[in-house]
Amino acid sequence: MKYLRVSVTEACNLRCRYCLPEGDLGQYAPHKVTLTDEEILTVVEALAPVGIEKVRITGGEPLLRKGVPALIRRIVETPGIREVTMTTNAFLLGRHIEELKKSGLHRINVSLDTLDPQRFYEMTRRHAFTTVMEGIEAAETAGFTPLKVNAVVVKGVNDADVVPLAGETLRRPWQMRFIELMPIGQARTLWPHGFMSMEEMMAQIRAAYGEPEPVPVPESETAKVFRLPGGIGTLGFITPMSKHFCGTCDRLRLTANGTLRPCLCDAAEVNVKSILRSGQDPEEVRQQIRQAAQKAAQMKPYSGVEQSVRSGARTMAQIGG
Numbered sequence: 352m353k354y355l356r357v358s359v360t361e362a363c364n365l366r367c368r369y370c371l372p373e374g375d376l377g378q379y380a381p382h383k384v385t386l387t388d389e390e391i392l393t394v395v396e397a398l399a400p401v402g403i404e405k406v407r408i409t410g411g412e413p414l415l416r417k418g419v420p421a422l423i424r425r426i427v428e429t430p431g432i433r434e435v436t437m438t439t440n441a442f443l444l445g446r447h448i449e450e451l452k453k454s455g456l457h458r459i460n461v462s463l464d465t466l467d468p469q470r471f472y473e474m475t476r477r478h479a480f481t482t483v484m485e486g487i488e489a490a491e492t493a494g495f496t497p498l499k500v501n502a503v504v505v506k507g508v509n510d511a512d513v514v515p516l517a518g519e520t521l522r523r524p525w526q527m528r529f530i531e532l533m534p535i536g537q538a539r540t541l542w543p544h545g546f547m548s549m550e551e552m553m554a555q556i557r558a559a560y561g562e563p564e565p566v567p568v569p570e571s572e573t574a575k576v577f578r579l580p581g582g583i584g585t586l587g588f589i590t591p592m593s594k595h596f597c598g599t600c601d602r603l604r605l606t607a608n609g610t611l612r613p614c615l616c617d618a619a620e621v622n623v624k625s626i627l628r629s630g631q632d633p634e635e636v637r638q639q640i641r642q643a644a645q646k647a648a649q650m651k652p653y654s655g656v657e658q659s660v661r662s663g664a665r666t667m668a669q670i671g672g
């Protein structure tokens with residue numbers, strides 16, 4: 352395992368219909384059950400010597416957690432960690448971009464499912480499109496390039512956005528990544544009619560722009576990457592459902608309330624909060640966290656999740672997407 356995805360909060364400021372229900376955050380983890388900065392750092396420090404070299408900060412919406420840039424800086428400074436990245440919906444990005452740049456954060460992925468302000472509202476239930484686009488601009492101006500822009504495609508909702516979003520790569524150096532909808536959280540109610548496969552997206556893109564050319568990527572890369580004829584950016588496809596990448600998946604997830612989760616699509620989890628709060632000697636705590644991570648790694652599925660997505664009761668925002 353090389354890659355740890357850390358969910359720093361379950362809270363979110365958007366309510367994407369395929370992810371979260373409308374309403375307050377009452378069902379989410381209150382402060383005292385959410386890991387503290389020190390606890391997150393203890394997990395990172397315990398796992399860096401046994402192979403974790405990349406950390407992604409996610410959520411919920413990570414920028415809703417107070418002091419995230421300071422936490423990022425400390426993770427960046429942890430020996431053995433080579434890369435720290437963040438996934439955000441960009442709503443608060445403009446406000447925090449300077450601190451994030453100073454924190455040493457290496458890359459930012461933003462989520463953007465549509466270029467149409469009205470559809471953005473319908474999908475997220477929030478009038479946030481303009482602020483999100485300003486956040487994206489701010490990230491590019493601050494030098495977070497090339498930006499990875501993630502769109503979840505839901506048939507009958509934003510499939511008409513595939514072509515215009517792909518077209519952005521003709522004029523912007525984005526990696527525009529299309530993500531297959533997974534039957535997790537609210538998406539269960541859209542399943543299977545809302546599912547759109549990479550092949551279906553590709554057919555639309557091919558018809559509009561001609562044959563995209565494959566771009567070679569490292570084996571651990573989850574996206575299949577292409578370039579449009581004449582494109583300055585690239586297209587990526589994340590295909591957890593139609594062509595799984597379980598065999599090369601090298602990631603673990605740390606949920607905001609302190610469990611290690613081997614797989615997004617499987618409810619199995621290993622509790623580390625009880626270890627962190629056991630009051631034991633710090634070296635003993637680190638040792639037990641390493642054992643917990645080893646157990647989690649051994650629980651990872653190898654053969655795909657198409658047949659049985661058992662994500663349990665958690666939404667993507669709770670697991671850390």
Ligand code: SAM
Pocket residue numbers: 363367369370409410411412413438439440460461462501502503530531532533534535536538667668671672
């Ligand atoms: N709030 C941040 C953001 O929007 O990027 C980080 C967390 S969000 C849960 C991470 C990603 O998960 C987003 O790109 C979101 O669209 C995606 N996501 C949520 N539910 C999903 C589902 N059922 N299938 C596929 N992707 C999903």
